[in-house]
Amino acid sequence: MREGFYFGAGPAALPTEVVKQAAKEFVEYENQGVGLGEISHRSKQATQIIDDAKSKVIEILKVPETHEVLFIPGGGTGGFAAVIYNLMAAFAAKTGKKGKADYLVTGTWSAKGAAEAKRLGVETNIVFDGKKDGKYRHISDQSEWKFSDPAETAFVYFCDNETVDGIEFPQLPQVPEGTNLVMDMSSNMFSRAVDVSKLAVLFGGAQKNVGIAGVSLYVVRKDLLKQASPAELTQLGVLIGPSVFDFTLIAKNNSAYNTVSIFAVQVINLVLGDLLAKGGLDAQEKESNAKAEKIYALLDARPELYLTTVAKAARSRMNIVFKFKDADTEERFLKGAAELHLTGLKGHRSVGGIRVSNYNAITPEAIDRLAEYMSKFN
Incomplete structure (x- = not known):
């Protein structure tokens, strides 16, 4: 497993x-x-x-x-x-x-x-x-x-x-x-x-x-x-x-x-x-939207910690990006996430920051675990 x-x-x-x-x-x-x-x-x-x-x-x-x-x-x-x-x-x-x-x-x-x-x-x-x-x-x-x-x-x-x-x-x-x-x-x-x-x-x-x-x-x-x-x-x-x-x-x-x-x-x-077994595209779209909304709600609730730059009307449901005010905080975030077996969160090398890829295979449980960590991180 x-x-x-x-x-x-x-x-x-x-x-x-x-x-x-x-x-x-x-x-x-x-x-x-x-x-x-x-x-x-x-x-x-x-x-x-x-x-x-x-x-x-x-x-x-x-x-x-x-x-x-x-x-x-x-x-x-x-x-x-x-x-x-x-x-x-x-x-x-x-x-x-x-x-x-x-x-x-x-x-x-x-x-x-x-x-x-x-x-x-x-x-x-x-x-x-x-x-x-x-x-x-x-x-x-x-x-x-x-x-x-x-x-x-x-x-x-x-x-x-x-x-x-x-x-x-x-x-x-x-x-x-x-x-x-x-x-x-x-x-x-x-x-x-x-x-x-x-x-x-x-x-x-x-x-x-x-x-x-x-x-x-x-x-x-x-x-x-x-x-x-x-x-x-x-x-x-x-x-x-x-x-x-x-x-x-x-x-x-x-x-x-x-x-x-x-x-x-x-x-x-x-x-x-x-x-198809999980209900097809309609079910997947609803799930994808709900997962993304959960993470964005956390980001918007703590703007002093989680820095977002993408206009809300253009925000991706699949790749949720944000940054911290300094490199030390980012490093602590990634280290703490890894200790909880939440990996793959480092942003693209060309832009840095954090990237949460919310693809179809990312389960609601995975998003819940990440959201719990993000809500407690400071």
Whole structure:
């Protein structure tokens, strides 16, 4: 039995029963004499795992028939490039032009996404940059947003939850009609309902809220699978992406074009099965909100001790960040928490402070234990 509670931001905690079952299946899967790290990604068993996981994604997120579910290596960082390659190629096929990309920058992660677009030679427009005085604290008012001409824009990207900075969109951002909206849900996927029909792409690395490192989940609108040929892209000056990120190839091969980690997909399958058993997305959203509200109530009740900087309207439910007035107090807090087996609370190295990652696998009991400690700490 594992002791204590781990609040790390990613790779993150998994439901205990999922860990136990996955461990068994890594050793041997369905009496096959081999484990899930050994079977072929094109075997009957692997295909069934992929299909089962896709089916659960479709059920939980209410994915419409207009969209395809894909499992692709590369993590969230790989997703930056995958989105660029595919949506630029789809825009070229539709318009015969080289498109631009719009980015809503709310924190460290979306800033990295925009930087990747620029690095790959995409004409990039920052719709807004929420950074002020060197910190990300809020989501700019929509009246300040400056989109590119939709007729010239291949896609608009936003990160729904900023893991480092503790900022989360309260709802889908409003973008110009006809724009391909790309939603990066690497750290809050399956924590609340989302209208997939309004999205061109939803994607995220699995290792924060739905699985382990080694695979990412994509939900892609099917019309985006029609893409310009390499020759056409070359003529337009659009960068050609590697096959490993090609949505069209991956969809045609049921996510097994290359050697996808079947073990990682099975962990997603088990996690989503656990989510369905606890009541699905509605139940999870209520639980996530209640857990976050408990910690924020403690922070707000003691502002002289717990220093928060994120605007209340933009506070993340998944990554709750705060600081202390000095390093000594922070060190005492972390040491005292560790003595109670409350770990993974140290903030990201780039910003410091404390970060409570309130992912789906963090139980109400874990939050209660942390809240009790925080209420007594001084």
